[in-house]
Amino acid sequence: MSNRFIPHTEEDIRVMLDRIGVQSVDDLYNDIPAEVIFKEDYDIPSAMSEMELRRHFSELGAKNRTLKVFAGGGVYDHYSPSVISHLLSRSEFYTAYTPYQPEISQGTLQYIFEYQSMISELTGMESTNASMYDGATAAAEVMFMMVASVRKKNRVLLSATLPENVLEVVRTYAGFHGVDLTLVPEKEGVTDLEAMKVELRAGDVAGVLLPCPNRYGIVEDFTGFADAVHEVKGMMAVYADPSALAVLRTPAEWGADVACGDGQTLGMPMQFGGPYLGFISCKSHMLRKMPGRVVGATTDASGKRCYVLTLQAREQHIRREKATSNICSNQSLMALYATIYLSLMGRKGLVEVNRLSADGAHYLHDKLVASGKFTPAFDKPFLKEFTLKTGLDVKAMNARLLEKGFMGPLDLGNGMVEFAVTENRTREEIDEFVNIILEA
Amino acid sequence: MKYYDKLIFELSRPGRRGYELPAGNYGTDALASLPGNLLREEAPELPEVSELDVVRHYTNLSNKNFGVDTGFYPLGSCTMKYNPKINEEVAAMPEFSALHPLQGEDTAQGALELYYNLQRALSNIAGLAEFTLNPYAGAHGELTGLMVMRQYHILRGDTKRTKVIVPDSAHGTNPASAMVAGLEVVEVKSKPNGSIDVEDLKPLLDDTVAGIMMTNPNTLGMFETEIVEIAKLVHDAGGLLYYDGANLNPMLGKVRPGDMGFDIMHINLHKTFSTPHGGGGPGSGPVGVAAHLVELLPAPRVVKDAEGRFHIEGKNDKSLGSVSSFLGNFGVMMKAYAYILSLGKENLKNVGPMATLNANYIKESLKDDYLLPIEGACKHEFVFDGLRDKSTGVTTLNVAKRLLDYGFHAPTIYFPLLFHESMMIEPTETESLETLDEFIEVMHKVAKEARENPDMVKNAPLTTPISHPDETTAAKKPILSYRQLKAEQ
Numbered sequence: 001m002s003n004r005f006i007p008h009t010e011e012d013i014r015v016m017l018d019r020i021g022v023q024s025v026d027d028l029y030n031d032i033p034a035e036v037i038f039k040e041d042y043d044i045p046s047a048m049s050e051m052e053l054r055r056h057f058s059e060l061g062a063k064n065r066t067l068k069v070f071a072g073g074g075v076y077d078h079y080s081p082s083v084i085s086h087l088l089s090r091s092e093f094y095t096a097y098t099p100y101q102p103e104i105s106q107g108t109l110q111y112i113f114e115y116q117s118m119i120s121e122l123t124g125m126e127s128t129n130a131s132m133y134d135g136a137t138a139a140a141e142v143m144f145m146m147v148a149s150v151r152k153k154n155r156v157l158l159s160a161t162l163p164e165n166v167l168e169v170v171r172t173y174a175g176f177h178g179v180d181l182t183l184v185p186e187k188e189g190v191t192d193l194e195a196m197k198v199e200l201r202a203g204d205v206a207g208v209l210l211p212c213p214n215r216y217g218i219v220e221d222f223t224g225f226a227d228a229v230h231e232v233k234g235m236m237a238v239y240a241d242p243s244a245l246a247v248l249r250t251p252a253e254w255g256a257d258v259a260c261g262d263g264q265t266l267g268m269p270m271q272f273g274g275p276y277l278g279f280i281s282c283k284s285h286m287l288r289k290m291p292g293r294v295v296g297a298t299t300d301a302s303g304k305r306c307y308v309l310t311l312q313a314r315e316q317h318i319r320r321e322k323a324t325s326n327i328c329s330n331q332s333l334m335a336l337y338a339t340i341y342l343s344l345m346g347r348k349g350l351v352e353v354n355r356l357s358a359d360g361a362h363y364l365h366d367k368l369v370a371s372g373k374f375t376p377a378f379d380k381p382f383l384k385e386f387t388l389k390t391g392l393d394v395k396a397m398n399a400r401l402l403e404k405g406f407m408g409p410l411d412l413g414n415g416m417v418e419f420a421v422t423e424n425r426t427r428e429e430i431d432e433f434v435n436i437i438l439e440a
Numbered sequence: 441m442k443y444y445d446k447l448i449f450e451l452s453r454p455g456r457r458g459y460e461l462p463a464g465n466y467g468t469d470a471l472a473s474l475p476g477n478l479l480r481e482e483a484p485e486l487p488e489v490s491e492l493d494v495v496r497h498y499t500n501l502s503n504k505n506f507g508v509d510t511g512f513y514p515l516g517s518c519t520m521k522y523n524p525k526i527n528e529e530v531a532a533m534p535e536f537s538a539l540h541p542l543q544g545e546d547t548a549q550g551a552l553e554l555y556y557n558l559q560r561a562l563s564n565i566a567g568l569a570e571f572t573l574n575p576y577a578g579a580h581g582e583l584t585g586l587m588v589m590r591q592y593h594i595l596r597g598d599t600k601r602t603k604v605i606v607p608d609s610a611h612g613t614n615p616a617s618a619m620v621a622g623l624e625v626v627e628v629k630s631k632p633n634g635s636i637d638v639e640d641l642k643p644l645l646d647d648t649v650a651g652i653m654m655t656n657p658n659t660l661g662m663f664e665t666e667i668v669e670i671a672k673l674v675h676d677a678g679g680l681l682y683y684d685g686a687n688l689n690p691m692l693g694k695v696r697p698g699d700m701g702f703d704i705m706h707i708n709l710h711k712t713f714s715t716p717h718g719g720g721g722p723g724s725g726p727v728g729v730a731a732h733l734v735e736l737l738p739a740p741r742v743v744k745d746a747e748g749r750f751h752i753e754g755k756n757d758k759s760l761g762s763v764s765s766f767l768g769n770f771g772v773m774m775k776a777y778a779y780i781l782s783l784g785k786e787n788l789k790n791v792g793p794m795a796t797l798n799a800n801y802i803k804e805s806l807k808d809d810y811l812l813p814i815e816g817a818c819k820h821e822f823v824f825d826g827l828r829d830k831s832t833g834v835t836t837l838n839v840a841k842r843l844l845d846y847g848f849h850a851p852t853i854y855f856p857l858l859f860h861e862s863m864m865i866e867p868t869e870t871e872s873l874e875t876l877d878e879f880i881e882v883m884h885k886v887a888k889e890a891r892e893n894p895d896m897v898k899n900a901p902l903t904t905p906i907s908h909p910d911e912t913t914a915a916k917k918p919i920l921s922y923r924q925l926k927a928e929q
Contacts, residue, residue, distance in 0.1 A: 003787040005522055005714070005779075007872040008794050015873065016801040020817075025793045028800055028817045029694055031663050036700050038693070043564045047784025050526050056781065061535030063550030065543075073542050074765060081459065083491055085532065087498045095507030095523050097515060098720040101850050103841070103904035107505030108719040111498070114448050117922040121484035127920045130720070133576035136765040144620075165765045172738070172761030176587050176622045219478050247471060249480050262765065272551050273541035273766025274576070275722035287918070293720070297925050298914035300906040305445055310914040316579070316616035317855075321625045326616035328579040333718030336498075343448050343494045344458035347486040352461050358470035366468070381474045407543045427465055 003047070067407040068429055069270075070364075072217070072385045072420030074135065074163050078243065078353065079424050080267045084340045094333055099295075102308045108332060109307035112295040115335040118342045122245040123259035124252025125281035130293035130330040135262025136169035138278030139209060139239050141291045141325055142260045143170055145280075146207030146235040147179055148289045148324065149257075153206040153234070155180040157199055159191040161214035162239060170209070184208070189378030189387070190220045193228070200232045207235035207257075212248060217385030217418060218378060219248060226255025235286070241265050242279060242338075244383055246350035251281075258282045263334060267341040277331035277338065288314060291325030353423050357384035360421035360430060367434050368419075377416050385420040387412065397437055404436050443905065444500040449922045451497060452487040458494050485923065504905050505719070506849055512875050514802070516821045516852035516864025517611070517659065519689050519711035524782060527714065527775035536774060541766040545751055552750035555742045555767065558777045559726075565788070566705060567698025568728035572737040574768040578686060581706025581725025582617035582653075584738060584763050588704050588729055589651045589680050590621060591736045591760040601678070605644055605652040607636055609659045609856045614684060623650060633814050634660035634858060638669060645677035655684040656700065657691075659856040661799065661818035661866075671701025680704060680733075688712045689868065690796045690820035693789030703730045712791075713776035724772040738763045794869035795820045798876060802867055805880045809887035813859055820868070826861025827890055834890035834897050836861040842889070842900035846882045 002008055013025065022028060029037070048056065069077040088094065092107060099105030099112075112130045119128040132138040143156045156174070158167060160183045167183075174181050184196045191210055199205060208229050213219045222238075229236040237258040238251035243265035245251075251259035264276035282290050288311070296310035316323040345353060361384045368374040368388060377387040388409075390397075394417055398408035409417035421430065471479070489497075513520035531537075539548055559571045575581040586604065593601040604623040606614045608630055615625045626649075629640040635658060652674050656664045664670065674681050683697040683705035689712045691697070697705045709715045709724040717723070729737060739755035739762050755761070780788065796819050803812065803822045810824040826836045840850035840863070852864040867876060890897050901907060919925050 003783065003790070005524060005783065006787060006790055006794050006869050008797070008869075012873040013797065016797055020797075020800045020804045022817070025797055028793070028796050028819075029663075031665050031817065032695060033665065033668055036668065036695050038567070038696050038699060042561075042693075042785045042788055044561050044780060044785050044788065047786050048781045050782075053526060053530065053778060053781055057530040057533060057778070058535075060550035060554050061533055063553065064535050064539055065547040066534060066538040067540070067543055067547065069540050069543070071540065071542060075541055077538075077540070083458075083494055087495065087502075089528065090499065090502040091509035091523075092502040092505040092507045094528075094716045094718050095509045096505050096719040097507075097513060097518060097520060097717045097849070101506075101840075101844065102909050103901050103906055104506035104844050104849070105504075105719075106905055107501040107503070110447070110501055110504070113920075114922070116920055117447075117449065118484075118486060120921045120923065121486060124480075124482075126924070127918075133580060133722075134765045137576070137580070137763070165762065168739075168755075168762040169764065172587070172763060173620070175761065176590060177620060178622050219474065221475070221478060223477065245480070246484060246486075247479060249478055253481060269537040269771075270540045271537050272539040272548065272770040273768065274764075275769040275771050276765075277722075294918070294920060296914040297919040298910045300910070301908040304443075304906055306906045306909050308909045308911050308914050310911065310918055310920075313915070315612075317612040319616070320612045321615035321619040323612070323616040323619070326579045326583055326613050326620045327577075328613045328616075329577045329721040329723055331576075331718075331722045332720035333716075334722055336719070339448075340494060340498060343487050343489060343497075344491065345486070346452075346457060346459070346488045347483050348488070349457060349459040349461070350484075350486065352459075355471050356461055356464045359464050359466040359468045362468045362470040362473070363466040381478060383470070383474075402544075402547065407540055407547075410542060423461055423464075426462070 068405055069407045070419055070433055071407050071410045073410050074165065074262060075270050076265050076420055076422050077270060077424045078265060078267050078422050080269055081344050083344060084337055087340055088333060088337060093336060099309060106306060109295050111336050111339050113297060113307045115339040116295060118339060119242065119279050120281055122242050123281040124250030125259055126284045127287050128279060128281040129290055130295055131335045132278030132280060132292055133331060134274065134276050134278045136166045138260040138280050139166050140170045140173035142237045142258050142280060143174060143179060145258060145286065145289045146237060149235055149286055150206040153204050155182060155204045156206055157182050157184050157196060157208040159184050159210045160186045161191055162211045163215045166239060189216050189218050189380050193224055197228050200228055203232060205232060205234045207237055209237045209239060212238050212240040213244060213383060216378060216387040217382040218380040219382060222254040243350065244354060247354045257286055263338050266338040268337055275331055275334050277334040289324060292327050293330050354383060356423035357421055360425050361386060364419060364421055364430050371438055373438065384422060385418060387416055387418045389415050390417060391415060392440055400436055406433055447922055448487045448489065448497050451489050451493050454488055456488045456490050458489055458491045511847050512871060512879055513849040514851045514865045514867055514879060515849055516866045517686055519866060519868055521714055521868040522870035523714055523716040524779060527778040530778050531771050531774040549750055552742050554774065554777055556744050556750055558773055561780050562707060562726055563728060566728045567696030569731040570734045571726045571728040572741065573726045573773055574738050574764040575725040575727055576764060576769055577721060577723040578706060578708040578725045579613040579617055581727050582613055582684065583620050584727045585682050585704040585706050586617055586621035586623060587760045588733055588736050589682060590623065592680060592733060593650055595758060600648050601650040603648050604650050609634055609858055611686065614653050630858060634658055634662050635664050636670060638666050642673065645673060647678060649677060649679045651680035651682055653682045653684055655687045657687050657819040660814055660823050661821040662814060663819060667700050687820060690792045692792035694792045698730065703733060709772055709776040714779040715772050715775040722769045722772055724769045736760055740767060791869050798867040798869060798871060802865055802876055802880060806883050809884055821864055821866035824863040825859040826863060827887060829891060832890045832894040834894050836863045838897045838900060839886055842886050842897050844901040845903045848879060848882060
């Protein structure tokens with residue numbers, strides 16, 4: 001029976017069966033109807049030693065190609081400082097359970113408190129939860145949160161300039177839960193304020209979700225949006241890139257009630273799509289409608305400062321079907337990731353990451369436009385991601401780039417292509433990238 | 441060790457830094473070119489600390505934590521098994537960790553092959569046709585599975601089926617997931633032994649029922665022996681059966697949910713398949729379905745063609761939609777895949793039996809001091825209704841806290857709600873006889889302490905870094921950030 005993860009010797013099993021008073025381990029399954037007992041072997045490979053396992057993963061890994069990434073679409077190749085993986089591999093962090101026993105979980109509880117503090121600093125909001133699964137599911141929860149915060153209104157407006165995968169997930173959740181959604185059209189690459197006002201006039205809108213930056217990389221100007229939404233007693237939420245919030249006007253400064261987004265931009269490995277984290281921050285009037293775990297500061301019996309899970313009366317294990325959400329976990333270890341990243345970068349470093357990424361992106365943008373083969377799709381401000389129009393054969397261009405080890409721009413169709421540049425790219429790489437594009 | 445309680449913000453000194461970036465030399469100043477009203481007015485109050493400050497701070501915090509590597513976690517329904525170290529290493533391989541989710545199928549064939557292989561392995565282990573690995577956690581899997589259930593009825597035009605039957609002993613996520621999926625919860629009663637009361641179930645099965653959610657073994661660790669009849673009743677009434685995979689571990693090698701008649705299930709990779717809990721996540725909650733429900737699974741899907749190439753498929757007409765930005769927590773799946781291969785067909789089948797053996801051994805060893813409300817062989821876990829001797833006033837909470845003093849994590853307490861003093865114990869198969877014996881000895885010792893010195897036990901824990909946090913004030917006057925904390929001081 002014994003294997004490196006199962007310690008039972010034949011002798012152990014005998015001792016245990018004697019104590020229990022049965023003849024065999026099978027006897028412990030006697031209550032199960034024979035017709036449902038599984039009598040075959042699993043159709044999976046034979047056990048592998050560590051050496052064989054490593055070899056198998058190396059073989060699979062060799063079938064992938066790691067590329068110099070010039071695209072985004074919600075996931076960006078930001079640099080991950082060495083310190084983070086070292087600290088995350090402390091098994092006191094990663095082998096811990098949810099901190100339901102605060103006396104032996106102060107490490108987890110304190111870093112979540114620090115995480116909440118840092119995300120609140122970035123969004124400008126008062127409160128942040130302990131994290132959600134990803135940006136798209138956080139956006140879906142924010143949709144529910146807005147409906148729950150406003151009496152008898154069941155419609156949420158989504159900007160058409162939100163990322164497509166965020167729209168897809170929000171639509172899925174809304175469809176099953178019975179929330180009405182309306183897409184506010186875009187005008188010249190940004191949310192059409194006038195069209196939004198028309199929808200608001202109907203009087204049934206609980207809230208509005210807007211992107212920052214948007215699906216084209218544009219930093220939208222939300223002047224007048226919060227007033228329009230609040231005038232009809234609706235809520236305004238902004239789906240934001242938390243890294244970019246080190247420099248961009250915050251959701252709170254725009255007058256939003258809630259902010260959400262995906263934490264991948266805080267130096268997290270791209271890892272083929274996850275794990276990352278979703279965040280939700282809100283103003284204090286929305287706090288009790290916010291889903292998910294929350295950590296608060298308090299004191300222990302001897303007056304020591306300490307941290308506990310709090311406001312649990314909102315959660316599923318107490319409220320069951322009346323809970324604000326069914327979420328029963330957070331992306332805790334990824335919240336630690338974000339916290340260490342933000343501690344290392346600090347208030348100046350995160351600005352520098354944005355500056356370097358945006359400088360590289362603007363350098364690439366200007367070179368491509370100067371070539372005459374590309375024109376700006378929209379004349380709008382951007383940071384690290386931008387959209388151009390081209391007459392070039394996009395598929396052929398991306399194939400050429402791939403051959404040389406580059407991930408080219410995302411193909412948005414109709415000759416529109418979207419590029420992204422992070423601090424992980426160099427001027428030399430950008431020059432080479434442009435040369436390959438212009439070879440055609 | 442000195443008690444450490446600084447916040448990272450309190451180490452901050454203006455001008456200190458923990459990063460270094462290259463110069464760039466682009467000759468542009470992109471930030472200055474942005475219109476001023478698009479830039480934030482006030483800089484965020486992030487700490488300014490050196491690299492060593494960061495390393496020492498978080499190392500100190502880790503010392504205040506308990507994990508599986510620290511000691512035994514008899515935490516019922518949480519399956520806190522050992523997290524193999526090799527899994528962490530392979531999941532961090534740059535050939536996988538540096539993959540952009542949109543870089544295309546051609547340059548990610550290895551990742552897609554792993555993804556596909558894991559889908560196949562889980563399908564075989566579950567006895568179901570197909571899996572999606574997109575859901576991020578158990579509760580997310582429940583929600584996705586219930587969306588499959590609703591989508592099935594909606595596509596058949598049977599839109600009045602909006603009720604889902606949930607046992608009164610179920611975990612809180614079951615009814616909460618049903619609510620999010622737009623389903624109405626109907627509770628079915630448990631019999632005194634914790635299993636579903638079939639006579640109570642029958643009248644509930646009308647044409648408004650979408651299906652039933654069950655765990656098997658149930659929350660008390662007892663196998664629902666009438667499962668075959670229950671499956672027939674639900675199917676005959678036009679409903680589907682959902683299997684909550686929270687308690688899958690003892691079934692490995694013994695029973696497959698699909699063979700019991702379940703149509704939909706989720707698996708917690710962070711329970712049964714050894715991926716670390718990470719202090720609360722990231723998890724992964726793959727959802728499996730029977731053949732007639734495969735097309736309803738969420739997009740994107742990973743499929744294999746006749747030539748052996750792997751593809752990412754977008755949304756089809758029948759799919760319920762999307763529940764994730766991309767393909768789920770891929771990094772977590774890598775660890776589960778490594779675990780399945782490490783055990784292989786020879787050992788994976790022993791997981792269930794050894795987990796069950798461990799649980800029964802503890803149960804039989806402790807029932808002299810602790811009240812066992814349900815006799816008979818349990819599976820991976822069982823529930824005590826507190827101490828047998830109720831005269832001391834020592835509660836389940838007191839016992840749980842006293843265990844912390846002895847270097848054990850507490851069991852799951854006050855769940856399930858069927859008993860007043862529930863104490864739910866699940867050892868998992870990775871614990872040795874010696875560890876179980878130490879735990880049993882300490883549990884007996886605590887029972888003795890409760891008789892001889894109840895006040896001491898009521899004041900536990902006595903040796904942990906902190907004692908009795910004031911949770912009432914924390915909830916009444918929430919302080920959720922350093923900024924708020926500073927303002928309070």
